[in-house]
Amino acid sequence: DTGVSQDPRHKITKRGQNVTFRCDPISEHNRLYWYRQTLGQGPEFLTYFQNEAQLEKSRLLSDRFSAERPKGSFSTLEIQRTEQGDSAMYLCASSFQISAVADTQYFGPGTRLTVL
Amino acid sequence: AQSVAQPEDQVNVAEGNPLTVKCTYSVSGNPYLFWYVQYPNRGLQFLLKYITGDNLVKGSYGFEAEFNKSQTSFHLKKPSALVSDSALYFCAVRVGSSNTGKLIFGQGTTLQVKP
Numbered sequence A: 001d002t003g004v005s006q007d008p009r010h011k012i013t014k015r016g017q018n019v020t021f022r023c024d025p026i027s028e029h030n031r032l033y034w035y036r037q038t039l040g041q042g043p044e045f046l047t048y049f050q051n052e053a054q055l056e057k058s059r060l061l062s063d064r065f066s067a068e069r070p071k072g073s074f075s076t077l078e079i080q081r082t083e084q085g086d087s088a089m090y091l092c093a094s095s096f097q098i099s100a101v102a103d104t105q106y107f108g109p110g111t112r113l114t115v116l
Numbered sequence B: 001a002q003s004v005a006q007p008e009d010q011v012n013v014a015e016g017n018p019l020t021v022k023c024t025y026s027v028s029g030n031p032y033l034f035w036y037v038q039y040p041n042r043g044l045q046f047l048l049k050y051i052t053g054d055n056l057v058k059g060s061y062g063f064e065a066e067f068n069k070s071q072t073s074f075h076l077k078k079p080s081a082l083v084s085d086s087a088l089y090f091c092a093v094r095v096g097s098s099n100t101g102k103l104i105f106g107q108g109t110t111l112q113v114k115p
Helices: none
Strands: A006-008 A010-013 A021-026 A032-037 A044-050 A053-057 A065-068 A075-079 A087-096 A111-115 B001-005 B010-014 B019-021 B022-026 B033-036 B044-050 B056-058 B064-068 B073-078 B087-094 B103-105 B109-114
Touching: A010 A021, A021 A087, A021 A111, A021 B109, A032 A075, A032 B109, A044 B103, A053 B073, A075 A111, B001 B064, B001 B087, B001 B103, B010 B019, B022 B073, B033 B064, B033 B073, B044 B056, B044 B064
Parallel strands: A010 A111, B010 B109
Antiparallel strands: A006 A021, A021 A075, A032 A044, A032 A087, A044 A053, A065 A075, A087 A111, B001 B022, B019 B073, B033 B044, B033 B087, B056 B064, B064 B073, B087 B103, B087 B109
C-alpha cells in the first residue's frame, strides 16, 4: 500500500499525559498537512510542512501541540498535558506541489484520540 | 472570511435515482474546490476537484460536480446512486496563495442510499 499511513490508529490516554502520533506520507510528496476532526464536524487545519519547513500553524495549535518533519519525510504530532477537549480524530494528508495549480491532498486513515 | 457551506445535514435517495449533494462557497479570488468522501472509521478519499476550465468536473466512482460561479456553488452529482455510495461527503475550498495549501471544509453531508 503506497497511501498515507498513520500510527497508532487509536489512542486512549488519561488527562495530563503526553501523546505522539506519526504520519508517513506518500513517497516523494513534499507537502504534509495535519487536520483535526471532531464528531459531526469537517476537518480543521492545524499545520503544514513544505519538505522539513513548517510554513503555517493554525490558532487551534496551542502551545501544548508541536509538530515536526525532521527529514522532510515522516512527521510527528505531539500533544503535551492532554485535555478532554483534545479528543478527536487527527488526520494527516500529503501532496506534491510543484506549481501554482492546486495540489490534491491525500489523507491517511487518521488517529482517533480519546482523553479520559 | 472564506468559507464553505453544505446546507443539508443528510440527503436520502433511492438506489438508481440521481443524487445531488449541495455546496456553496465564499472566497476572495479564484476558488479551488474539492469533494471528499469519508466512510466510517476511515480517512477522507479524494473524489474530484475544480481548478479552472470546464465547469463540469468528472471524478471517481461516477461522481461529477458542476461549478457555478454566479451562484458560488459546486454541487456534487451522480446520475444513478448505489447503496455503496452511502457515506459522509465533504466539500472543501483551498484558500490563500500557492504557498498556502490549507483546505477549509464544510460541515459534511451524510448521503443515505436506500435499496
